[in-house]
Every structure is written in C-alpha cells, then in structure tokens.
Amino acid sequence: MGDIILTMKGIDKSFPGVHALDHVDLEVRKGEVLALMGENGAGKSTLMKVLTGIYKKDSGTITYEGKEVEFKNTREAQDAGIVIVHQELNMLGHLTVAQNLFIGREFKKGIRIDDRKMNEEAQKLFERLNVNIDPRETMSNLTVGKQQMCEIAKAVSFDAKVIIFDEPSAALTESEIEEMFKIIRDLKKKDIAMVYISHRMDEIKVITDRVTVMRDGTYVGTLITEKCTKEDIINMMVGRVIYEDPKTESAVPKDAPVVLKVEHLNAGRMVQDVSFELHKGEILGFSGLMGAGRTETARALFGADPKESGDIYINGNKVTINNPQDAVNCGIGYLSEDRKRYGIVVQKTVAENTTMASMNDFMNGIFINKNKEKEVADKYVEALATKTPDVDQLVVNLSGGNQQKVVIAKWLTRNSDILIFDEPTRGIDVGAKNEIYKLMNRLVAEGKSIIMISSEMTEILRMSDRIVVMCEGKKTGELDISEAKQETIMNLATREIE
Amino acid sequence: MANKKAFGKLKGREAMVLGIVIAMVVLFSILSPTFRSYPTFVSVLDNSYYITLMALGVTFPLITGGVDLSIGTGLVSYALIGGYLVVHKGVPIGVGILVCILVGLLIGVFNGVLVAVMDLPPFLATLCTCMITRGLGPALCSSMGVSWPSALSEQGAFRKIFKFTSASGTVIPIGIVFMIVLVVIMSFVLDHTRVGRYILAIGSNKEATRLAGVNVKFYHMMAYMISGLFAGMAGVAYAATYATIYPGSGAGFELDAIGGAIVGGVSASGGVGTILGTFLGVFVICLMKVGLPFIGLQANWQQIFTGIVLIAAVLVDVVKKKK
Incomplete structure (x- = not known):
C-alpha cells in the first residue's frame, strides 16, 4: 500500500x-x-x-x-x-x-x-x-x-x-x-x-x-x-445504544382489519413490485437507506407520481388512484418529507392551510365560511398544541415542528384515516420531535393508521409496530417489531453480495 | 360611507399606492392649473375603464405566477368583431356586446387549456394568442375598421353606462361606479370563494396544493378564463369610450394593465395580490398617461416614468423578501 x-x-x-x-x-x-x-x-x-x-x-x-x-x-x-x-x-x-x-x-x-x-x-x-x-x-x-x-x-x-x-x-x-x-x-x-x-x-x-x-x-x-x-x-x-426505549412488541391486535393493501406496485426504477398491508391502528415503518425508493413508493401510492401497475385496496375494496385528488377522496393523507415544497402553502395562513384539503366542508353556497374555518383551525391549534399567535399567522413564520402540526391538522380536518408520514421529524428539534411522536401514538390509538417513512433507525424502532425494509426500489423484508434489530434491518437495507 | 370600511381594511401596500395616487393628483394640480378641472377628471376616468377591466382580469393569472399577454390585442379584436356584427350585419346591440364578451371568454378558455392542461409556459402561450387575436379580428371582419354606433343613437345607448350626460349638459362619469362594483365583486371572488383561494394557493405553491387533493388544472384554467372574460368586457368599455376600432391595434395595452397590477402589489412570482391594490395601481398608470402632458412632458415620458415606477414597485417587493 x-x-x-x-x-x-x-x-x-x-x-x-x-x-x-x-x-x-x-x-x-x-x-x-x-x-x-x-x-x-x-x-x-x-x-x-x-x-x-x-x-x-x-x-x-x-x-x-x-x-x-x-x-x-x-x-x-x-x-x-x-x-x-x-x-x-x-x-x-x-x-x-x-x-x-x-x-x-x-x-x-x-x-x-x-x-x-x-x-x-x-x-x-x-x-x-x-x-x-x-x-x-x-x-x-x-x-x-x-x-x-x-x-x-x-x-x-x-x-x-x-x-x-x-x-x-x-x-x-x-x-x-x-x-x-x-x-x-x-x-x-x-x-x-x-x-x-x-x-x-x-x-x-x-x-x-x-x-x-x-x-x-x-x-x-x-x-x-x-x-x-x-x-x-x-x-x-x-452499534449504537438506543436511548429512547424502542417498542418491544406491536400494540396492534393480531386480528386488526387491513385498511390498506398494496399489491405489486410498480413505478419506474425506484418502485419495483412493492406489496404490503397496513392494519387499522398500526404504525408501519418504512426503513431503508437513501434512494431505497420509499418516498417514491408513497408518492406512487398517493397518485402524486404516475405508476405503471399495481392494485390498491382500501378496506378490502379495490380503488383507482390516478392523482392526489383520488387518494384524498379515499381517505389517504400524505405528509411530505419536504414540507416547504410539498406540504404547506407558506404564504397562506394557518387557517387557510388547515382547510386546504377539505374546502367542501367550509362552503356557504359559493362563499367560504371563514368563521367556521377559523373555528376548526382554532380547535386543531389547541388539540395539537401548535405554537402560533393566532390562526391568521402565515405558516412561513412558524417553526418546523409547528408547520408539521399544521400539515397534520390539514389531514385531520379532511378526516383522513390513512396518514403517510414521510420523515415526520426531519428538521424538527428534539423537544418538538417527542411531541410529534406522542401525537402519532395518539392518532393510532384513535383508530387512524400510519405509514411512517424514516431514515432514522431510532425513530423506526421506537415508533413502528411492523417494519418494511426497502433497498433499491424493492421490498427486501418485513419484520414484526418484536424481531426487529438494527443489524437485521441494516442487513436487509444493504444490497446482498451476488 | 362604504369607503370607510374599505379604508380601515387597507393593507400596507394598498395604503402606499393610494398615497401615491393622491400625491400625483396633488402634484399635477399644483404644477398645472388646467389639470384640476372637471373635464380632466372625467378624461382620466374615461381613459381608465378598459385598463381597469383588463387589470382586474389579468390579476388572476398573475397571482398564479403566470401572465396573460393576449388581453390587449384581444380586447380590440373582440370589440372589432362585436362592432362588425352590429354595424354591418344588423345584429342587435345587445348581441354584439355579448359576442364581444363571449369571444373574450373563449380565448380565455383557450389560454387556460394551453397553460393549465398542456403545460405551456404562460408567457409563450399567451404571446401566441396575442398574435392570434391580433389577426383574428381583422380576418373575420374583412380587415375593416369599425365605428360603434354614436352615443346619441338608440343603438349606442350602452355607451351612456360609462359616461352619462344629463339634460343640463353635465357629464357624469358613472362608469367608475361600475368599476367599484366589479372591484367589490372580484375582491369577494379572490378572498371568499374557492376559486380565489385555490388560485392564490397555486401561485404560492402549486405542488403542495395538488398534493392536498385540489383539482389544480381546473382552477389554474379558471384564472385564464377570468382574464379572458374581463378582456371581453374591456372590449366593450373600449368601444364605449373610443367608438372607432382600428384593426390590428391594441398591442401594448396589456402592459398598462399588468403594470397597474404589479404597482398595486401583485407579486410577479405569484401567490400575492389584491383586487383593490390592482385597482389603485391602474390609477397610478392612468394618471401618468393623462397627467404628464399637463405639466409639459410629452406622452413618451409617460412610458419612461411607467417603467421607472414599475422597477420601484418590484424593488419594494424584492427588498421586503430579503428581510
């Protein structure tokens, strides 16, 4: 050498x-x-x-x-x-x-x-x-x-x-x-x-x-x-010590109904034949390294990007999702990893962002019922403990964690049952992180189901009931939280020697 | 007064533009005694209607982050077609007016399809329709100019809704009342309806709006339809004010309207803007158009000053953003 x-x-x-x-x-x-x-x-x-x-x-x-x-x-x-x-x-x-x-x-x-x-x-x-x-x-x-x-x-x-x-x-x-x-x-x-x-x-x-x-x-x-x-x-x-206590067993009963079933989803090189099920009240973690195709899977599922093939079932019924509108109507909400680009409309207020996905419920004839809008926005600001002076505040002035809460409020207002959290705590400081985690746990306790894409091993092990691991556009494994270890996940996330 | 409520609601930018309008009126009045006369006042208003209408419409594409360049040549074309039908084909005046507005709406739909559905860049798409409309009117009307009926004739009675002459000979510019009514209506559309809400959202973050499950294509198209509709109405106002329509003219009218909207605080990059701001901004442009000659500056200077004012208006936004 x-x-x-x-x-x-x-x-x-x-x-x-x-x-x-x-x-x-x-x-x-x-x-x-x-x-x-x-x-x-x-x-x-x-x-x-x-x-x-x-x-x-x-x-x-x-x-x-x-x-x-x-x-x-x-x-x-x-x-x-x-x-x-x-x-x-x-x-x-x-x-x-x-x-x-x-x-x-x-x-x-x-x-x-x-x-x-x-x-x-x-x-x-x-x-x-x-x-x-x-x-x-x-x-x-x-x-x-x-x-x-x-x-x-x-x-x-x-x-x-x-x-x-x-x-x-x-x-x-x-x-x-x-x-x-x-x-x-x-x-x-x-x-x-x-x-x-x-x-x-x-x-x-x-x-x-x-x-x-x-x-x-x-x-x-x-x-x-x-x-x-x-x-x-x-x-x-x-080989790190996980400080926050990881989940040791799934909180979801074995017989919980399947709310979402995805079969043989294909969308370009990054999503190849991906199939999985999501149960009611479950947090399904998506783990993998950068470029594993997790976000692409979520976007294809949500109709944000075109997909080549694949079947999607909601509560057992086959549905067609060609664009985000279809997905929203199916009760799916997507919280993007890139909030500023895909999640919030920064120059609009907290209230306006909150009702963005469910305008129909806030119409008085052709006019927007701004009082009702404010009322609902206020309700979620309180329920999610969003820190904002009032709901007329532009979201651009909020911190990352609070912006995330506004996005969550948007989908809760829409009454979405399936929430896709893509890197839910990226760019959010530690304290706010814990709040988001608590919130997610509360949501599944209330009967929502969550798909959580995360690149943080601790987050995956702490939050998920089950874990899907992806590598280079393919699903390489599925683990129950009771059998998931960092080593097993990393093994599945890195390409095997062929 | 209804104005008082509106006053209380004025945002910083609108108050600033209103201040500029007042300052310009005061300045011109001091510098030129002939400026502060009733006929001048009427003339300023008369010259503002078609620009105001174009500006109210084009505010919507501007807010989406786009632009509509077809409104200037468009309005002349629509007025030409409507007038041709009335004068040469004996069509009732009401139908002529309706045709003028509908052709405008149609071109608006066309623009909307090009931009929202086919994803053409707005500048390019509407530049093309600008050329198309420039030729459309003359092509359909055998390249002839058209003079809409005189205000005194029965057919020309519609022109009185913009400028009413009382029995005693006093001229009352009631067109401004219609403008204010339209400003109120369109403010409502922008601030209190789904169309306005989504158009603002598209301009601010189109992708996030799409991912919220909004039919972005439809609402994006609506912005251009509104612009076309108002260009059609501007065609009627133009006919009412100037009567004679020359084929192939109108290029550059859109710049006055777009300039007015930008001065009034509509962000050139989209997402921000108010109807009241646009309305006030148009007056800055119109006052320069009419007022500068009174203080001895030729019409050319109006163009130069308008350009400078626009730079200043955009700079204010840029500096604000940096803060």
Whole structure:
C-alpha cells in the first residue's frame, strides 16, 4: 500500500442544534480506494465538504502531501488536486462534452474560444482513461453512465491526486458500474487516491481496499476490506445504544382489519413490485437507506407520481388512484418529507392551510365560511398544541415542528384515516420531535393508521409496530417489531453480495 | 360611507399606492392649473375603464405566477368583431356586446387549456394568442375598421353606462361606479370563494396544493378564463369610450394593465395580490398617461416614468423578501 497522502485529524463541526462531526479522523493512501460508510446522516458528506472547503471546520487539522492545508472553497481544493465526483451530475445538457469538461477554464485563441483545442484535449483525456466518448457530442445525448464517465474524466483533468466519489453508482446500470470500476482500477495504478462513498456492500467488497466507518458524526474504525465480512461492517455502522426505549412488541391486535393493501406496485426504477398491508391502528415503518425508493413508493401510492401497475385496496375494496385528488377522496393523507415544497402553502395562513384539503366542508353556497374555518383551525391549534399567535399567522413564520402540526391538522380536518408520514421529524428539534411522536401514538390509538417513512433507525424502532425494509426500489423484508434489530434491518437495507 | 370600511381594511401596500395616487393628483394640480378641472377628471376616468377591466382580469393569472399577454390585442379584436356584427350585419346591440364578451371568454378558455392542461409556459402561450387575436379580428371582419354606433343613437345607448350626460349638459362619469362594483365583486371572488383561494394557493405553491387533493388544472384554467372574460368586457368599455376600432391595434395595452397590477402589489412570482391594490395601481398608470402632458412632458415620458415606477414597485417587493 502507498504512502499516506491525506490525513484528517480531530475534525469537529457543529451546526445550530447539531454536532455534525465529533473529532473525526480519516486517512487516505496513494493508490488505494477507501470506502467511507455509515448510515444516512452519519456525517460522510459533511466530512467531505469540510475537506473540500464547502464547510469551514470548527477544529482539527487536515494534512495533505505533508503540509497542513485549509481550503477556502472547492476551487482551491481542485487546484491542489482534491476533486469530488458528485452523485447528481452537474452537467450542462445543451453544451458538448468537451465544453462541459473545460467549463470555466476554456482554451482561448485571442478572444475566441478554441473549441478545436478543447475537443483535442478531451479526446486525449478519454484515450488515457480508455473511454469511448465523442467530445463533440451534446451532453444530454449521452446515457447517465457516460455522463458519469465525463464527470470522472473532468476530475482527472484537474490533475487530481485525490478523487472523492459520492455515491457514484446510484444512477448506473450493472454494466456501467463495471465500466466505471475499470476506470477506477486504472486510476489506482496511476497512484491516485480515491474515497468511495456508497451504501452498496457488494461494490465495497469488489472495488475498495479499506473501509472507514462513521456513525452519528463520529469515527468508528477502519477495516481492511479483504479481511472483513458484511456483518462486521454493519455492526460498526449500527452499534449504537438506543436511548429512547424502542417498542418491544406491536400494540396492534393480531386480528386488526387491513385498511390498506398494496399489491405489486410498480413505478419506474425506484418502485419495483412493492406489496404490503397496513392494519387499522398500526404504525408501519418504512426503513431503508437513501434512494431505497420509499418516498417514491408513497408518492406512487398517493397518485402524486404516475405508476405503471399495481392494485390498491382500501378496506378490502379495490380503488383507482390516478392523482392526489383520488387518494384524498379515499381517505389517504400524505405528509411530505419536504414540507416547504410539498406540504404547506407558506404564504397562506394557518387557517387557510388547515382547510386546504377539505374546502367542501367550509362552503356557504359559493362563499367560504371563514368563521367556521377559523373555528376548526382554532380547535386543531389547541388539540395539537401548535405554537402560533393566532390562526391568521402565515405558516412561513412558524417553526418546523409547528408547520408539521399544521400539515397534520390539514389531514385531520379532511378526516383522513390513512396518514403517510414521510420523515415526520426531519428538521424538527428534539423537544418538538417527542411531541410529534406522542401525537402519532395518539392518532393510532384513535383508530387512524400510519405509514411512517424514516431514515432514522431510532425513530423506526421506537415508533413502528411492523417494519418494511426497502433497498433499491424493492421490498427486501418485513419484520414484526418484536424481531426487529438494527443489524437485521441494516442487513436487509444493504444490497446482498451476488 | 362604504369607503370607510374599505379604508380601515387597507393593507400596507394598498395604503402606499393610494398615497401615491393622491400625491400625483396633488402634484399635477399644483404644477398645472388646467389639470384640476372637471373635464380632466372625467378624461382620466374615461381613459381608465378598459385598463381597469383588463387589470382586474389579468390579476388572476398573475397571482398564479403566470401572465396573460393576449388581453390587449384581444380586447380590440373582440370589440372589432362585436362592432362588425352590429354595424354591418344588423345584429342587435345587445348581441354584439355579448359576442364581444363571449369571444373574450373563449380565448380565455383557450389560454387556460394551453397553460393549465398542456403545460405551456404562460408567457409563450399567451404571446401566441396575442398574435392570434391580433389577426383574428381583422380576418373575420374583412380587415375593416369599425365605428360603434354614436352615443346619441338608440343603438349606442350602452355607451351612456360609462359616461352619462344629463339634460343640463353635465357629464357624469358613472362608469367608475361600475368599476367599484366589479372591484367589490372580484375582491369577494379572490378572498371568499374557492376559486380565489385555490388560485392564490397555486401561485404560492402549486405542488403542495395538488398534493392536498385540489383539482389544480381546473382552477389554474379558471384564472385564464377570468382574464379572458374581463378582456371581453374591456372590449366593450373600449368601444364605449373610443367608438372607432382600428384593426390590428391594441398591442401594448396589456402592459398598462399588468403594470397597474404589479404597482398595486401583485407579486410577479405569484401567490400575492389584491383586487383593490390592482385597482389603485391602474390609477397610478392612468394618471401618468393623462397627467404628464399637463405639466409639459410629452406622452413618451409617460412610458419612461411607467417603467421607472414599475422597477420601484418590484424593488419594494424584492427588498421586503430579503428581510
């Protein structure tokens, strides 16, 4: 193994209310591929952002090629030879491949951009990487896989000594991944160090030399890939103590009626043949890693995105859900993970948001009965303990937890029996979190049924009666809470070695 | 007075625009003695009706975050078609007026389908209907100009509902009364009906509104229908005020209306706006149109000042947002 090229030591970083990185160490060697693993929110991306100057660290040192460095921005990091290949492709679709590669540092001939030279340089670069892409091709005509190759080529063209891959395979097909691995092996021979962030256990085994595991913003340890098993890695990823008492057994009687049954739901790559049942009074947890297809499943079920096939039964009756209107009429309410974009209408008042889904009940002929609207909104503000001066307050002025309560009020006003909570406590502080949990427990006690999508293991184990685990668009398992352990869930959530 | 209640309810922006209107009247009156006369007052109002009607209508697409550029050439086209039927085909005046309004509504539906159902960008869709309506009137009416019947004739009696001349010769601009009635009605529509509520919601967050189970396409389309309907009514008002309709004119009228709405506080990015604000905003535009010549500035300056006022109006919003 090569010499150490990059050392991060005792890196500490806090955001308001979150200790994102707690004295994290990282060591990268020349010519190796280092896997960086951890659950959602473990701090992998934050650490990489600190390295490349997107975030400023609170304390700790970064030593690169024997010198202590602190990059002010990605440009500086790039110039020094540290480059990130992002998961989302940052390509300009209308420009050609070569124009994309050299954007911001175009070759010039006088005041004219020298496209010919750019094409030549791009061609040389591709030849070096053994990739077959025409530099003159328009970027949007390339497959996602080829676009990813361009991203890598671009990174290499910066004379990169350290390349960071942030979930590079998320959008790629098997053969494209294989092609990418070929390039990575080539780069290894050229003594370039690489950090590979991925959730895919099989890829980690195939391409990486060492694995560094992070958990909840701390460094857990580093293993030699060859000498460890998947179980070793998972144990390191989840080996936390759960403070809030997890549920030990389901609160739902065995014979509770099935209120929602989904069969063979298909919607693109992210939802493949998903089937599950939801019982009355149950909280059904949906667990999985980022990109597992949980939100996509919920959106397809709710009619927010088109679905290709699949049957949905409500209380035993088959229903057709083609758009959110149908879903709402079936008694389903969806609380989005992205409240600001999908949940609330920010420039409207608490009262207006509360009645948004059930306007019919608030009409006096053609006029809106504003008194009744206020009355109902007031009722829910009190029942849910929403902190707002009055119901005429614009929701944009409320805190995250209170905005969430307004969304809950909206669906309660509609009298929805099935509520889909997508990351119910994202962006909500700890105190408000507990309130939301209590509220959810109260709702199921009152006979509502809840689907809860959550990326937080503690939340899943604390709230769910049953757990569905998804991985890459497929349902990989279903567990009763009594048999659910962090390790079992994580095992199902990561792809098996094939 | 009914006004008093409305006064108490004035929001910051509306009060500000009202202040600007008053300040402009005072300024022009001081600078030009001829401005503060009854005929000028009537003239300002006379020139405002068709703009007011367009503005009341276009407020709805604007609030959804879109725009309707077809109303200017549209209203001329509708007035041309209605007038042609009355003058050359001997159709009763009432039918002519109705046709004028209905064609407007029809174009509104067309715009609505393009934008809400077929997902065309509003700017592009209505730019196209702007061109279509520009040619539509002349095409249907053999490219002739039309003069609606004189106010003194029986057929032209409808024009008195905008400007009534009493037996003693006093001119009473009662059109303003109709405008106020319409402002009250449309305020109600915007603030107290489902149509208004959902149009505001669409402009504020279309996706969240859709996910609340609202038939977003229908209500989005309604906004353009209202705009078309009011463009049709503006066609009638235009005919009543100016009588002679020239084919192919009307381009740029919509800018006065949209400008008025924006000055009145309708957010160009959607979600925010009031009918009263639009109404007051139109007066800022109209006063400049009529008033600036009185203080010795040519009509061209009106365009320049309108542009500057618009920039100021939008800047106020931008600065507010940043806070």
